[in-house]
Amino acid sequence: MEPPQAGQVVVIGSGLIGRSWAMVFAGGGFKVKLYDVVQQQITSALEYIRKEMKELEKSGMLKGTLNAEKQLSLISGCMDLKTAVDGAMFIQECTPEKLELKKKIFGQLDLIVNNDVILSSSTSTLLPTKLFTGLKHVKQCIVSHPVNPPYYVPLVELVPHPETEPSTVDKTYALMKKIGQSPVKLTKEIDGFVLNRLQYAVISEAWRLVGEGVVSPADLDLVMSHGLGMRYAFIGPLETMHLNAEGMTNYCERYREGMIHVLKTFGPVPDFSGEIEQQISQAMSERTPADPEHLNARRAWRDECLMGLAKLKKQMKSN
Ligand code: NAI
8 A cells, every 4th residue: 555645735624625625635645634714614524524435435436545544544624724734735725715715814824834835726716816916925826726526526727827836837737637636727817717618608508598498498408418418528529529520620611600600699698587597497496496405415416426427437548
């Protein structure tokens, strides 16, 4: 069995995303300090992680080469920021999506960290210039945006601040690869990063199609889950083009005009409210009532599917 990795990681905020990051880093063999301002959150995160890791081990889906007990021994809780970051080489911030709160935390970190540690944020929407501008250690700062749940969905978007040093991006990229995630580098910040820009493009056309009465909400979702999504789990939209003709150039020759014609018929940005919202909400609630019990059951089923898909992708050597 391999020994634990040198270097310690700090996860700030032990909620949904923080606890998942802790598991991913421990899977990679790193010591993890889980810091939070609420003791109960740390306690429940450690309990959750123990239960999850044991189940993952049973099902053969535990990440890394260390067994569950060994990985669990790498994770500890901490309620003192200074103690938590002492000796850390990487800090992953996972606090609620509030700009002022995150700025305050990075401001506190800025005062106590050395010149080597990487300061990374899980933010899904806040741009690096909003989070990090003015920090003394700005060149060590980066956004590492995961996808929920990070344990099964490995993508991480790396988004630098204009003053982030290239070595910060490279080191974060290497670390993410080492712990089994799939990092992608953005060369500059942009609203929505890449994942949410793609996601919102799909959501807005889905909304318009249902709103115009072209297709029912349930059938719209089937187009993705039984159609496009089947191949998108293995190849992206650009490779799809390449394979769906005799290469990309041939695809463009064949479909350029058709694509442009269809794209010009797309409507304006929806307001995601009113009658269409009610219609879609009702349709979604028919399958999964919007109460915690039903939503959690459906989420557990989704995570089981994602775990199966992750297994299949591993078997198929899909990356
Ligand atoms: P959450 O609400 O589940 O957890 C936040 C945690 O931060 C809580 O444990 C809370 O006690 C703690 N916290 C609050 N103030 C703190 C402070 N000053 N210092 C330390 N800890 C503090 O939030 P969640 O969903 O885990 O989101 C965390 C971050 O991850 C957000 O920036 C979010 O945008 C991002 N993210 C969330 C995704 C999701 O699907 N939930 C997906 C990708 C990124």
